Amino acid sequence: MKRREFLKKAGVGTLLAGGLMTASAPSHAAKRFNWKLVTTWPPNFPIFQEGVKRFAKDIRKMSKGRLKIQVFAGGELVPPMQTFDAVSQGSVEMGHGSAYYWAGKVPAAQFFTAVPFGLNAQGMNAWLYHGGGLELWQEVYERYNLTALPMGNTGVQMGGWFRKEINSLADLKGLKIRIPGLGGKVMAKAGANPVLLAGGEIYTALERGTIDATEWVGPYHDLRLGLYRAAKHYYYPGWHEPGPTLELSINKKAWDSLPKDLQLIVRTAAMASNLNMLSEFEARNLEALHTLQSKYKVQIKEFPADVLHQLRELTQITLREEAAKDAMFKKVYEAYRTFQESNEAWSAVSEAAYARALKS
Amino acid sequence: MKRREFLKKAGVGTLLAGGLMTASAPSHAAKRFNWKLVTTWPPNFPIFQEGVKRFAKDIRKMSKGRLKIQVFAGGELVPPMQTFDAVSQGSVEMGHGSAYYWAGKVPAAQFFTAVPFGLNAQGMNAWLYHGGGLELWQEVYERYNLTALPMGNTGVQMGGWFRKEINSLADLKGLKIRIPGLGGKVMAKAGANPVLLAGGEIYTALERGTIDATEWVGPYHDLRLGLYRAAKHYYYPGWHEPGPTLELSINKKAWDSLPKDLQLIVRTAAMASNLNMLSEFEARNLEALHTLQSKYKVQIKEFPADVLHQLRELTQITLREEAAKDAMFKKVYEAYRTFQESNEAWSAVSEAAYARALKS
Numbered sequence: 001m002k003r004r005e006f007l008k009k010a011g012v013g014t015l016l017a018g019g020l021m022t023a024s025a026p027s028h029a030a031k032r033f034n035w036k037l038v039t040t041w042p043p044n045f046p047i048f049q050e051g052v053k054r055f056a057k058d059i060r061k062m063s064k065g066r067l068k069i070q071v072f073a074g075g076e077l078v079p080p081m082q083t084f085d086a087v088s089q090g091s092v093e094m095g096h097g098s099a100y101y102w103a104g105k106v107p108a109a110q111f112f113t114a115v116p117f118g119l120n121a122q123g124m125n126a127w128l129y130h131g132g133g134l135e136l137w138q139e140v141y142e143r144y145n146l147t148a149l150p151m152g153n154t155g156v157q158m159g160g161w162f163r164k165e166i167n168s169l170a171d172l173k174g175l176k177i178r179i180p181g182l183g184g185k186v187m188a189k190a191g192a193n194p195v196l197l198a199g200g201e202i203y204t205a206l207e208r209g210t211i212d213a214t215e216w217v218g219p220y221h222d223l224r225l226g227l228y229r230a231a232k233h234y235y236y237p238g239w240h241e242p243g244p245t246l247e248l249s250i251n252k253k254a255w256d257s258l259p260k261d262l263q264l265i266v267r268t269a270a271m272a273s274n275l276n277m278l279s280e281f282e283a284r285n286l287e288a289l290h291t292l293q294s295k296y297k298v299q300i301k302e303f304p305a306d307v308l309h310q311l312r313e314l315t316q317i318t319l320r321e322e323a324a325k326d327a328m329f330k331k332v333y334e335a336y337r338t339f340q341e342s343n344e345a346w347s348a349v350s351e352a353a354y355a356r357a358l359k360s
Numbered sequence: 361m362k363r364r365e366f367l368k369k370a371g372v373g374t375l376l377a378g379g380l381m382t383a384s385a386p387s388h389a390a391k392r393f394n395w396k397l398v399t400t401w402p403p404n405f406p407i408f409q410e411g412v413k414r415f416a417k418d419i420r421k422m423s424k425g426r427l428k429i430q431v432f433a434g435g436e437l438v439p440p441m442q443t444f445d446a447v448s449q450g451s452v453e454m455g456h457g458s459a460y461y462w463a464g465k466v467p468a469a470q471f472f473t474a475v476p477f478g479l480n481a482q483g484m485n486a487w488l489y490h491g492g493g494l495e496l497w498q499e500v501y502e503r504y505n506l507t508a509l510p511m512g513n514t515g516v517q518m519g520g521w522f523r524k525e526i527n528s529l530a531d532l533k534g535l536k537i538r539i540p541g542l543g544g545k546v547m548a549k550a551g552a553n554p555v556l557l558a559g560g561e562i563y564t565a566l567e568r569g570t571i572d573a574t575e576w577v578g579p580y581h582d583l584r585l586g587l588y589r590a591a592k593h594y595y596y597p598g599w600h601e602p603g604p605t606l607e608l609s610i611n612k613k614a615w616d617s618l619p620k621d622l623q624l625i626v627r628t629a630a631m632a633s634n635l636n637m638l639s640e641f642e643a644r645n646l647e648a649l650h651t652l653q654s655k656y657k658v659q660i661k662e663f664p665a666d667v668l669h670q671l672r673e674l675t676q677i678t679l680r681e682e683a684a685k686d687a688m689f690k691k692v693y694e695a696y697r698t699f700q701e702s703n704e705a706w707s708a709v710s711e712a713a714y715a716r717a718l719k720s
Binding site for chain 1: 421481486488489490491516579597598621629635639644645647650662663672703704705709713714720
């Protein structure tokens with residue numbers, strides 16, 4: 001007799017299920033979940049992909065193996081730009097990327113990543129977790145059979161690498177620059193030619209002069225890509241992406257099938273990852289900035305105030321135009337803008353004022 | 361025959377322990393932990409105490425009841441300022457408060473809360489999680505049989521409530537101000553008389569003129585305490601506490617007795633709480649600031665740049681003096697200062713530059 005049969009005959013299964021051991025330890029009977037998570041990142045992409053792998057490993061440990069999440073990098077199972085559809089259709093349970101990648105299909109999604117001259121990381125987290133942002137995000141995604149959680153933030157990105165100096169808005173005219181999303185739309189309004197290139201294509205295009213400029217992430221990732229060898233001028237600040245939130249997307253049906261305690265483990269791990277990745281970006285960026293300056297003698301330049309001012313004006317026009325085209329974009333835009341206005345008034349007496357005090 | 365005896369006689373205990381069910385579901389045999397957590401906060405203190413209660417509830421759920429943490433507010437089991445000793449001695453397993461409360465015993469602990477003109481919340485998290493800060497914290501606490509985790513941050517505090525205007529450093533001479541920690545030491549150097557008062561005593565003391573000024577937290581908590589009725593001038597920024605980290609302290613022996621998966625649940629929940637509390641502070645503060653200004657017509661004033669400059673100079677002197685008195689303070693001070701310098705260089709091209717761009 002096999003041991004399992006012996007137990008069955010002895011009625012032990014029933015006894016155990018009846019709570020013999022203790023009422024709250026029924027995990028022998030608990031359902032197990034084997035999920036797949038597809039990301040938009042290259043394999044071993046530092047912080048991004050590594051953070052997702054740590055998240056999956058932690059969940060497996062915390063759930064004592066009840067929720068196993070197998071992580072696939074972009075292209076390993078699903079092409080990076082098709083992960084939204086794959087999670088939406090339920091062929092995989094989870095995705096990790098940036099909500100603004102889906103702007104063509106879901107224009108309002110852009111607010112959940114970053115908006116030019118919008119909220120920084122701290123503002124995004126306040127809005128998403130305690131200012132109504134996450135509820136709006138979930139409302140926007142519901143029709144796609146998806147739910148979403150913030151999971152990671154790059155912090156303020158850099159303005160990018162330019163082969164020539166930018167002294168006025170006129171210098172942007174005709175400039176071929178790799179820049180996605182709303183930032184690209186604003187650049188187009190300023191007369192530039194925004195182009196889209198995958199990470200692997202940027203260095204060669206910039207080095208050969210196929211493009212004149214590119215934004216990427218921040219010092220740590222830009223250093224790894226070697227962009228300092230392809231363009232001389234490194235501009236700041238990244239007005240186009242002041243605190244991009246990364247997203248964990250989850251198929252809604254799969255999510256609803258998960259017991260409450262496993263949902264809580266996922267939510268808690270995603271929130272911890274959100275902070276952990278941001279903290280890692282900050283710590284690695286400050287080191288890499290130092291390396292770029294001291295070792296590679298990179299010239300770090302600030303966009304002229306006048307250029308920033310005009311880009312900000314063009315951003316307001318762009319956002320209003322987009323809002324006129326799409327009702328959900330308009331709804332989220334209005335909530336976001338209201339929150340941002342209060343947030344800026346608060347920052348003016350807290351973070352922004354403190355940054356000034358450090359220079360006093 | 362009782363059911364437990366039946367199982368024992370049938371040898372089922374052995375079978376189960378041998379991994380009959382499945383190798384990774386041994387929770388029927390898992391040890392249960394009933395822990396106590398004492399805080400330094402009043403009962404129902406918003407965000408602070410509420411955040412700790414949510415943390416305990418979440419851990420109980422995520423661990424399926426294997427780790428139950430009973431939360432006591434300050435004074436319910438242990439007086440607020442004795443929680444460090446209680447956790448250190450093992451009479452309770454966990455504490456929540458601010459590391460700088462223990463400055464009299466552990467001067468170096470102050471770096472793990474806040475330092476005048478030091479790191480803001482984002483900088484603290486980068487330093488603690490990815491810049492070596494947490495390792496130093498654990499080294500400092502080890503001799504007290506404690507370990508610690510960051511768990512919450514108030515963000516930049518306000519400069520405080522003053523019954524008279526501060527136009528120069530001379531206005532601080534003889535000023536009776538409620539301000540704790542290193543900020544208090546710096547104020548004393550500026551000629552003020554720093555006093556310590558518990559939260560419940562502040563309003564009356566200020567209203568009666570027993571003190572001339574007080575710092576507290578930020579708009580949300582200051583509004584609740586009604587401080588706008590007791591003093592006319594509300595100053596910013598809180599140079600003395602630019603991003604205080606709250607601490608979860610854990611008795612080291614208790615911590616080491618916890619299985620790895622429960623340790624991971626605690627670490628993950630503490631990290632999530634850290635971000636969640638900061639986000640809640642930010643969202644509630646921006647609303648409360650609006651209320652203070654629009655409803656109560658509070659005059660918000662910035663400390664003159666010259667006053668801030670001199671307070672910053674006095675801070676450097678104070679830190680050097682403290683470092684000369686205590687070797688561990690010196691060790692942490694040097695690591696903190698090195699990190700802060702790089703962090704400020706990075707902020708100058710990211711957060712600080714972006715804050716300026718929003719005003720362009």
